[in-house]
Amino acid sequence: MKKDYDKLWTLFKSMFVLSACTFGGGFVIVSLMKKKYVEELKWLEEDEMLDVTAITQSAPGPLPVNASVIIGYRIAGVAGSLTAVLGTILPPMIIISIISLFYEQFRTNRYIAAALQVMRAGVAAVIFDVAINLAGNVLKTRRMLYIIMMFTAFIAAYLLDVSAMLVILTCLGIGLADLAVSLRKKRGVTV
Numbered sequence: 001m002k003k004d005y006d007k008l009w010t011l012f013k014s015m016f017v018l019s020a021c022t023f024g025g026g027f028v029i030v031s032l033m034k035k036k037y038v039e040e041l042k043w044l045e046e047d048e049m050l051d052v053t054a055i056t057q058s059a060p061g062p063l064p065v066n067a068s069v070i071i072g073y074r075i076a077g078v079a080g081s082l083t084a085v086l087g088t089i090l091p092p093m094i095i096i097s098i099i100s101l102f103y104e105q106f107r108t109n110r111y112i113a114a115a116l117q118v119m120r121a122g123v124a125a126v127i128f129d130v131a132i133n134l135a136g137n138v139l140k141t142r143r144m145l146y147i148i149m150m151f152t153a154f155i156a157a158y159l160l161d162v163s164a165m166l167v168i169l170t171c172l173g174i175g176l177a178d179l180a181v182s183l184r185k186k187r188g189v190t191v
Contacts, residue, residue: 007076008083010041015068015087020095022064023119029064029088030056031130033071043075050137053130058168064088145178 014036022029030053037044044052052074056066065088072084099106106112138150149171156162 004076004079008079011072011075011080012083012087014041015072015084016091019064019088020091023123027063027130028123028126030067031126031133033067034133037071037075044071046137048074050134053134058172145174149174 018029018032018036022032033052034046034049038046038049052067052070055070056063059066065085068084068088069081072080072082074080076083135150138146141147153167153171157164157167
């Protein structure tokens, strides 16, 4: 029983710290979650974290909260989900509440404006790191379908300005069709 509480406490603390120290949105915290839960604590496998990333991007709502629900559930069930979500949402709620009290001073302070500008460069680097890691993991599969889908999705979203939701849903449809074909082949049914 104590072990369960220790795991939940570790989950809450790590989510709280990650959420409190993360600037720049969901992709940043997802990469930090990967480092914490895959590399440091070894609670998740690399493939599981990739699945979490894909699901959180596809689901409505903020990425960090979506990831917290899944990671928390995977680690400690419903109690883990609730604990992880609480650890994730408390820091922004506290920080935004404080900032709202002093909004006018923050808005006009040139030091804070400069600090935020500098932090954008760091955020861009972390997001780039996530993109490179995700692309590397797709390349490691050596599945031509996935590799072609990755490059096609990039071209569609970045160069052709196709809606990200349309790209995600199209990839989901192709992935489900690929799964259906694979399952039929395993059963010995020809398509």
